[in-house]
Amino acid sequence: MRVVDLSHPVSIHSPGWVGYPGLRLWYLQTHHTHGIVSQMVEMPLHLSTHMDAPMHGISGGGDMASIPLEQLVGPAAIADVSAVGEWGVYTPELVMRQVEVRPGDILILHTGWHRYYAGMPEEDLPRYFTRHPGPDRAFAAWAVEMRFRWIGVDCGSADHPMNTSIRYRFPALVREYERRFGVSVEERFPEADLFCMHHEPFRHGVIHAENLGGALATLLNRRCTVGAFPWKFVGGEASVCRIVAFLDEEGGA
Numbered sequence: 001m002r003v004v005d006l007s008h009p010v011s012i013h014s015p016g017w018v019g020y021p022g023l024r025l026w027y028l029q030t031h032h033t034h035g036i037v038s039q040m041v042e043m044p045l046h047l048s049t050h051m052d053a054p055m056h057g058i059s060g061g062g063d064m065a066s067i068p069l070e071q072l073v074g075p076a077a078i079a080d081v082s083a084v085g086e087w088g089v090y091t092p093e094l095v096m097r098q099v100e101v102r103p104g105d106i107l108i109l110h111t112g113w114h115r116y117y118a119g120m121p122e123e124d125l126p127r128y129f130t131r132h133p134g135p136d137r138a139f140a141a142w143a144v145e146m147r148f149r150w151i152g153v154d155c156g157s158a159d160h161p162m163n164t165s166i167r168y169r170f171p172a173l174v175r176e177y178e179r180r181f182g183v184s185v186e187e188r189f190p191e192a193d194l195f196c197m198h199h200e201p202f203r204h205g206v207i208h209a210e211n212l213g214g215a216l217a218t219l220l221n222r223r224c225t226v227g228a229f230p231w232k233f234v235g236g237e238a239s240v241c242r243i244v245a246f247l248d249e250e251g252g253a
Helices: 092-098 125-130 137-146 171-181 196-203
Strands: 002-005 024-029 038-042 050-052 073-080 106-110 150-153 207-210 222-230 238-247
Touching: 050 222, 073 092, 092 137, 106 222, 137 196, 150 222, 196 207
Parallel strands: 073 106, 106 150, 150 207
Antiparallel strands: 002 238, 024 038, 050 207, 050 238, 073 222, 222 238
């Protein structure tokens, strides 16, 4: 069996989502003073590769500890949707043209935006968080229909940037989007659908992981087994997460 890491590292350089602080790390004990090292860490939960629990998107939703282990590991379809480009919208039809997708799968979406993440050769964090592709409400409805175990994306949000609070934080980006695509943001992404991937899918247990990276680009348009390993975090609305693909010796699922 071959194991492929689909995660970014966690460090003081890991950026939180737009408006969130980064990670703070400090020493409580040191070798030269105490004979042993111990550390403290403070960070937002939406940092580096992480998974969102239902309670992040819906009132009354379950926490990280409530997610069954059987939901976190299973058959996966990895689809390359990078052709839609900056601010593009990927669709169920595009995904199904790229790879066989089955009900109950884990669905991993490769937008190509992982290459702009912190520490990558093409690092560009403004572009990473505010210009990545994303889905719309129709995709969210399809995710529920397909009963995906969870969805993973290699960008800052499972929602399109113009369908998040970024549209209010950066009005200049909204104007640029509208000039480029010849449509108003409100027409393309109605305010009623804001954060659609964080709402209706979460009501049906279809959660997601964000900021995937690692060797994802080596596994495009194929099926394999994928596992996500967040904290068993009681009361936690999200968790940093190691995500791994498992392949047999021939490279298959």
